[in-house]
Amino acid sequence: MKQTFRWFGESDPVTLSDIKQAGATGVVTALHHIPNGEIWETDAILKVKDTINSYGLEWTFIESIPIHENIKLKTGDYLKRIENYKQSLKNVAQCGITNVCYNFMPVLDWTRTHLFWTLEDGSTALRFDKIDMVVFEAHIMERQDVEKAYSKNMLQQAEKRFLKMTPEEKKRLEDSILKGLPGTVEDLTIPAFKNMIAQYKNITHAYLKANLSYFLNEIIPIAEAHHIKMAIHPDDPPLDIMGLPRIIKSESDLDDLVNFIDSPSNGITFCTGSLGANPDNDLPKMIRKFKDKIHFLHLRNVKREPDGSFFEDNHLEGSSDMYEIVKAVLEVEKNTNKQLPMRPDHGHQMLSDLKSNKAYAGYSAIGRLRGLAELRGLELGILKSN
Numbered sequence: 001m002k003q004t005f006r007w008f009g010e011s012d013p014v015t016l017s018d019i020k021q022a023g024a025t026g027v028v029t030a031l032h033h034i035p036n037g038e039i040w041e042t043d044a045i046l047k048v049k050d051t052i053n054s055y056g057l058e059w060t061f062i063e064s065i066p067i068h069e070n071i072k073l074k075t076g077d078y079l080k081r082i083e084n085y086k087q088s089l090k091n092v093a094q095c096g097i098t099n100v101c102y103n104f105m106p107v108l109d110w111t112r113t114h115l116f117w118t119l120e121d122g123s124t125a126l127r128f129d130k131i132d133m134v135v136f137e138a139h140i141m142e143r144q145d146v147e148k149a150y151s152k153n154m155l156q157q158a159e160k161r162f163l164k165m166t167p168e169e170k171k172r173l174e175d176s177i178l179k180g181l182p183g184t185v186e187d188l189t190i191p192a193f194k195n196m197i198a199q200y201k202n203i204t205h206a207y208l209k210a211n212l213s214y215f216l217n218e219i220i221p222i223a224e225a226h227h228i229k230m231a232i233h234p235d236d237p238p239l240d241i242m243g244l245p246r247i248i249k250s251e252s253d254l255d256d257l258v259n260f261i262d263s264p265s266n267g268i269t270f271c272t273g274s275l276g277a278n279p280d281n282d283l284p285k286m287i288r289k290f291k292d293k294i295h296f297l298h299l300r301n302v303k304r305e306p307d308g309s310f311f312e313d314n315h316l317e318g319s320s321d322m323y324e325i326v327k328a329v330l331e332v333e334k335n336t337n338k339q340l341p342m343r344p345d346h347g348h349q350m351l352s353d354l355k356s357n358k359a360y361a362g363y364s365a366i367g368r369l370r371g372l373a374e375l376r377g378l379e380l381g382i383l384k385s386n
Contacts, residue, residue, distance in 0.1 A: 001297065001329065001342040001379060003372060004028050004060045006363060009048070013358040014365045016055040022369045023376065026060030027052045028101075028343050037068030037081045040088040045095045060341045061296055062092060063101040064233070067215070072106055073199055074211045082215065086222045093226035099341065100223070101269045101296055103233040104212050106203070106244040107196045108177075110236035110274075115176050115361035116349060117311060123350035126362045127311040128237050128277075132173055134158035135165070137242055140174055141190060143197070149243065154307075197242055205245040212247065213260040223265040231267045231295040232257060234274040238281075239308065249278055251286055258293050271298035273345060276320040277310050283320055284328040291332040299325070299375055300345035312346045312362065315371040316378065326378050344371030 004026035005019040019027060031040050031048065052059045065088050068081040092100065103109065113136070114127035134150050137143045139162040147155060165173075178188040188196070216230075223230050238249030247253060254268060268290055275281045287294065301318030302310040316322050333340055347367025353359060 001326075001333070001375075002026055002060060002339050003376065004341050004343040005368065005372070006063065006343055006345075007052075008032060008360060008363070010051075012360075012363075013356065014363065014368075016052060016057060018365050020055050020057060022365070022372055024057070024343075024372065026058045026341060028061045028063045028341075029059065030062055030064055030066075036066045037070070037084060039084045040065065040091050042091045042095055045092055045097070049095055049097065059097055061099040061101055061231075061343075062097060065089075065092075065100055065102060067102060067104060069107070069196070069199070071215055072104060072208065072211055073203065074214065075199075082218050085219055089219065089222050089228055090226060093228055098226070098228045099231070099295060100228055101231045101233055103235070104208070104215075104248065105235050105246070106200050106208070107193075107242075108244075111177055111241060112361075113173060113176055114311075115179075119311075119348065121350075122354075123348040123367070124354070125312045125348050126346055128309060130154070130305075130308040131157050131161055133241060135162045136173055136177055138162075140170060141194065141242070143194075143242060145243070149240070197244065200244055203245060205247055208245050209247050209256060212257075216260045216266060220261045220263045220266050224263050228265055229267055229295040230265050231269040233269040233298070234271050236271070236274040236277070237308075237310070238274055238278040249275070250281060251289070254286070254290060254293075258290070264292075267293040267295040269296040269298060270294045271300075271345065272320055272322070272325055273298065273300035273302050273312065276318070277302050277304060279304055279319075284324045287325065287328040287332060291336055294332065294340065297329065297340050297342040298345040299342055300371070312348070314348070315344060315374050322375075323378065323382070326375065327382055330379065330382055342375070344368045344375055347371045 003024045005024040007027050007029045009032050031044055034040055049059050070076040070078040071081050112126045113129045113132035116124040117127035118124055134154050135158045138146045138158055234248045235246040240246050272283055301313045301315055301320050301322055303313040304310045304319040346362040349364045349367055351366050353364040353366045
């Protein structure tokens, strides 16, 4: 596997020097300062590329060129936004970058109820707590029709928990859900968030999938003509939240995705955390099945809980068998004669990083360094044993 590291640009406390010392050879980043839906110009692309290259690193994957909400909704100036996206693809190809990760999640990117959940060993992890999610929807956001989305038992548990929460705990939960990562959405207020959610009131799973198909049929021919691999990231968490439809969360969803348009450019970012949070997904089987369509790997592990909650576990622990996952990846690489870019995803905050609140949650240096080292060792062990 080609080892890469996510970098959020010059403002990221994890520097390119740190990434190089971690042993990665590639960088995964984006033009985080460009507003969603605007064109990425070649000068801006080359500036970032040259900075990365100056450290002896390669800009391996763009993550991501965000998709404007009007495209997802197929409303307003969506045709202009699609044309902007096409031009951005042409520009990144002109600059020699031909791998683009993206997602089609409505309003939010990945969502967690805890950004710094303390583990038994004292490190902190990202966590999605199903009851806290219901607390947010029912009592903080006060979403209409929330009773149609959750069972009576869950609603009762959420009300009981909400009544015991301090103002600080309520604010922490709100911030955890509404604070955006660079290049996704800006930090949101509850009123602004409600307005964004309201746009999806009558958007069904089928309609959103049809809009994704439309988008892909517009941009994939451009990507193919410029030898760009487009790789969709699964929805995270892989379930409907806040009344928003999630459409890339299972094997059947990926079947639909690859059938929207038959092209070597239409592919998948196989995220073992997002897909692994869905207990119905057999990850090694899916890797072998979609071998020709997997362009990028996010390797991480989650520990699932019976009610649908989960937390980010150590990379070699959790509910997914990382040995079998990496074994399947190496089989695919051998059979397809290609090296898949991989990045260790969502590391724990640990050691000296616990003393710093500067790093983005899940993207501190040492936790991901541990993940990369473990995955590198696992890969070597499998290769040497064959």
